[in-house]
Amino acid sequence: MKTVLKCENLHVYYGSIHAIKGVSFEVGEGEIVTLIGANGAGKSTTLNTVGGLLKPREGSIEFEGKSILGVAPHKVVSEGMALCPEGRRVFAQLSVKENLEMGAYTRPASEIPETLEMVYEHFPRLKERQGQMAGTLSGGEQQMLAMGRALMSKPRLMMLDEPSMGLAPILVDQIFEIIEALNKAGTTILLVEQNAQMALSIADRAYVLETGRIVNSGTGKDLLNDDSVKKAYLGG
Amino acid sequence: MLVHLINGISLGSIYAIIALGYTMVYGIAKMLNFAHGDVIMIGGYVAFFAMSEGAGLPAPLALLLAIIVCTILGITIERLAYKPLRSATSLAVLITAIGMSYFLQNSALLLWGANPKAFPDMFKNAEAIEFFGAKISPVALVAIFANIVIMVILTLFTTRTKVGKAMRAVSEDKGAATLMGINVNFTISLTFAIGSGLAAVAGVLLCSAYPTLMPTTGSLPGIKAFTAAVFGGIGSIPGAMIGGILLGVIEILARAYISSELADAIVFGVLIVVLIFRPTGLLGKQIHEKV
Numbered sequence: 076m077k078t079v080l081k082c083e084n085l086h087v088y089y090g091s092i093h094a095i096k097g098v099s100f101e102v103g104e105g106e107i108v109t110l111i112g113a114n115g116a117g118k119s120t121t122l123n124t125v126g127g128l129l130k131p132r133e134g135s136i137e138f139e140g141k142s143i144l145g146v147a148p149h150k151v152v153s154e155g156m157a158l159c160p161e162g163r164r165v166f167a168q169l170s171v172k173e174n175l176e177m178g179a180y181t182r183p184a185s186e187i188p189e190t191l192e193m194v195y196e197h198f199p200r201l202k203e204r205q206g207q208m209a210g211t212l213s214g215g216e217q218q219m220l221a222m223g224r225a226l227m228s229k230p231r232l233m234m235l236d237e238p239s240m241g242l243a244p245i246l247v248d249q250i251f252e253i254i255e256a257l258n259k260a261g262t263t264i265l266l267v268e269q270n271a272q273m274a275l276s277i278a279d280r281a282y283v284l285e286t287g288r289i290v291n292s293g294t295g296k297d298l299l300n301d302d303s304v305k306k307a308y309l310g311g
Numbered sequence: 312m313l314v315h316l317i318n319g320i321s322l323g324s325i326y327a328i329i330a331l332g333y334t335m336v337y338g339i340a341k342m343l344n345f346a347h348g349d350v351i352m353i354g355g356y357v358a359f360f361a362m363s364e365g366a367g368l369p370a371p372l373a374l375l376l377a378i379i380v381c382t383i384l385g386i387t388i389e390r391l392a393y394k395p396l397r398s399a400t401s402l403a404v405l406i407t408a409i410g411m412s413y414f415l416q417n418s419a420l421l422l423w424g425a426n427p428k429a430f431p432d433m434f435k436n437a438e439a440i441e442f443f444g445a446k447i448s449p450v451a452l453v454a455i456f457a458n459i460v461i462m463v464i465l466t467l468f469t470t471r472t473k474v475g476k477a478m479r480a481v482s483e484d485k486g487a488a489t490l491m492g493i494n495v496n497f498t499i500s501l502t503f504a505i506g507s508g509l510a511a512v513a514g515v516l517l518c519s520a521y522p523t524l525m526p527t528t529g530s531l532p533g534i535k536a537f538t539a540a541v542f543g544g545i546g547s548i549p550g551a552m553i554g555g556i557l558l559g560v561i562e563i564l565a566r567a568y569i570s571s572e573l574a575d576a577i578v579f580g581v582l583i584v585v586l587i588f589r590p591t592g593l594l595g596k597q598i599h600e601k602v
């Protein structure tokens with residue numbers, strides 16, 4: 076299996092706060108890999124670093140064999156990866172369609188209608204709401220929009236930061252089904268979740284993050300049955 | 312009455328063009344660029360010297376030159392003074408902007424002296440126009456017309472073009488905009504460029520309407536335009552237009568019917584009343600983000 080993303084010995088700081096302390100992990104082509112961990116473990120920091128929003132003080136990040144550390148933050152998406160950030164962060168004052176267009180900002184205009192149709196197929200609700208201001212969508216619709224917007228860049232690697240946050244159980248199921256469908260359609264997935272049960276059950280492999288360090292890793296199935304994981308993240 | 316109203320709309324149009332610069336920069340960089348009024352003054356001087364005996368450029372070329380100089384000046388100010396403070400506290404940025412304002416005023420003082428210069432009449436060949444018995448000066452009409460054209464172009468730019476939409480995205484969330492592939496630094500530079508280019512237009516119109524040019528020429532109109540931007544709802548482009556025009560009309564009517572000494576106090580009084588009832592201004596953003 077080809078390695079899509081390879082992070083080695085990452086150290087990330089917020090001023091003097093050492094948030095990520097030597098994290099290494101890999102994501103293979105076609106995999107669903109998940110990072111789980113408690114609040115403040117450093118999951119979002121890790122994804123934001125890979126996505127280019129934060130610069131690591133030490134360590135390396137390779138995407139498809141090429142270092143992306145020297146790539147300007149706004150050019151990371153053109154390399155072929157997209158990050159759907161924590162808290163959705165849709166552009167509230169832009170319409171649904173404009174939000175999706177922003178997702179395709181780096182792509183030629185001629186290819187946008189086709190990708191738009193593809194996104195509307197995954198999220199029919201967005202098509203119904205295309206003219207509506209994103210700020211007036213429900214939480215679940217905003218999550219779909221955030222995912223659709225990330226898809227608009229046609230990423231080979233899609234990173235999702237807590238897509239199930241704050242959603243009703245039925246919507247959580249729906250979001251996870253979509254993630255699996257995207258993966259089947261060929262997109263590699265790096266998923267960060269608080270909902271460890273769900274994440275581990277769809278993941279090929281998983282890493283457990285604790286206060287900035289990876290303390291455990293394995294296949295999704297192994298970790299679901301791991302005693303320490305059960306105790307800490309699966310409610311016994 | 313009619314003549315006062317039209318003169319008010321005309322003065323208000325100049326305020327609106329200045330207010331656009333405040334509001335767009337505030338929307339993108341979340342900062343009050345207090346040096347904006349002084350860019351107007353620089354624009355006035357550039358046009359003045361371009362049209363003076365020595366250079367003798369025709370008015371349209373002088374305006375173009377003022378726009379070019381101010382655009383470059385605006386981009387340079389942002390690069391040198393504000394960009395290094397991107398992650399600093401807003402107080403530090405505000406103090407820097409005030410410092411930049413004094414820097415520009417004092418540079419003008421040093422270069423061109425304190426004596427007021429008589430700005431040439433750009434419309435000396437045009438005659439005042441009769442409008443239902445009211446005599447309207449050509450510069451008043453040009454100001455109103457320029458304001459309308461600028462509003463239409465800016466509205467089309469921000470709602471129809473890719474770069475304009477990206478500008479709105481950056482004003483909402485720089486991190487998310489970066490993830491989309493939008494170059495945030497470029498967008499901020501572009502905003503300063505547009506705002507400063509508009510300041511040059513406003514400077515030339517202002518000096519044509521009130522032809523005394525000195526290093527402090529931009530200060531009071533700058534503060535009033537800032538008031539207009541807050542009045543209309545800071546960050547809102549149509550708000551800048553409505554705020555500017557209302558401010559101009561209130562000022563001229565107060566000056567004509569109440570007292571010319573009190574006119575400015577009345578203008579700021581109205582602002583305070585509006586802000587008490589609508590803290591975000593007339594067209595300020597009132598959408599609450601859902602969690």
Ligand SMILES: Nc1ncnc2c1ncn2[C@@H]1O[C@H](COP(=O)(O)OP(=O)(O)OP(=O)(O)O)[C@@H](O)[C@H]1O
Binds near residue numbers: 094
């Ligand atoms: N902007 C910031 N400034 C300072 N410290 C920060 C900042 N963002 C995160 N941190 C700190 O870095 C650590 C890791 O935070 P991070 O957001 O990556 O955690 P997380 O695993 O995503 O948590 P959650 O599940 O709550 O989202 C925490 O201790 C947090 O307090």
Ligand SMILES: [Mg+2]
Binds near residue numbers: 118119120161236
């Ligand atoms: Mg997080």
